[in-house]
Amino acid sequence: MNTNLSPRPTKIIDEEVKWDRSKTIISKTDLKGTILYMNDAFGEASEYNKVELIGEPHNIIRHPDMPKVVFKVLWKALKKEENFHAIVKNLSRTGRYYWVITDFEVERDENGKATGYTGRRKAIPQSIIDKIAPLYKTLLEIEQIKGEKASELYFEAFLKEEVNMSYDEFVVDLFKNEVEKAANQNEEAEPNSKLKKSLNWFFFGEFV
Structure with a gap:
């Protein structure tokens, strides 16, 4: 190449x-x-x-x-x-x-x-970036000073102790919460069943 x-x-x-x-x-x-x-x-x-x-x-x-x-x-x-x-x-x-x-x-x-x-x-709203960027900054600083293994151990502990879910679940939950918050602020909140499927709508353009 x-x-x-x-x-x-x-x-x-x-x-x-x-x-x-x-x-x-x-x-x-x-x-x-x-x-x-x-x-x-x-x-x-x-x-x-x-x-x-x-x-x-x-x-x-x-x-x-x-x-x-x-x-x-x-x-x-x-x-x-x-x-x-x-x-x-x-x-x-x-x-x-x-x-x-x-x-x-x-x-x-x-x-x-x-x-x-x-x-x-x-693209994602700034509110999601504001929540995830500090975590990434901490992980990167640990990685640079203490090594990748230390960063990995902290990440595992963070997911277990602070959010009690996997990274994938954390991302989906964070996105869903921000979508719901934005909808409530606009007084156009969707039913919960639709919010749970919001990522499908977000990527594919329709609820499935």
Whole structure:
């Protein structure tokens, strides 16, 4: 692979990418995370074009503010062939950032064997970022000073002691709560049955 086509930025800029936040970013990878497909929204948010990213590892857009333990948990779930949700700060080609919530789906062949992953990502409200960013900052600082294992142990303890749920459940619950809060503030609260399905609506455009 000619990595000169898709260089990671050498300078990190504390500035958010301007992109159409109503769009859904979609990418498909093989089982190792190599990008096989990306839609135009992915290009707009990441500031890379298809020629630059197809055939590259998905972690090319990993932002240095992201703790490694989040991706360790993500890959652990995917390797167990479980669908997964995550909140991620991504790095653009110019060194800027964009926050998204991601729905990872395991793709299978006609025999049910896993062949790769489809990721659907959408922008999230600032209220969710304000809640998750301090946790990520703590995890990253522990990782940098005490090592990845210490960060992982703290993360496990945090999920058990403070939220009493898995990371995937934590992300879904956080998103659902913020959607409900926003709906109540707008005096347009939806029935609970719909709120529980809000991620399906969020990524696919309708309640299922």
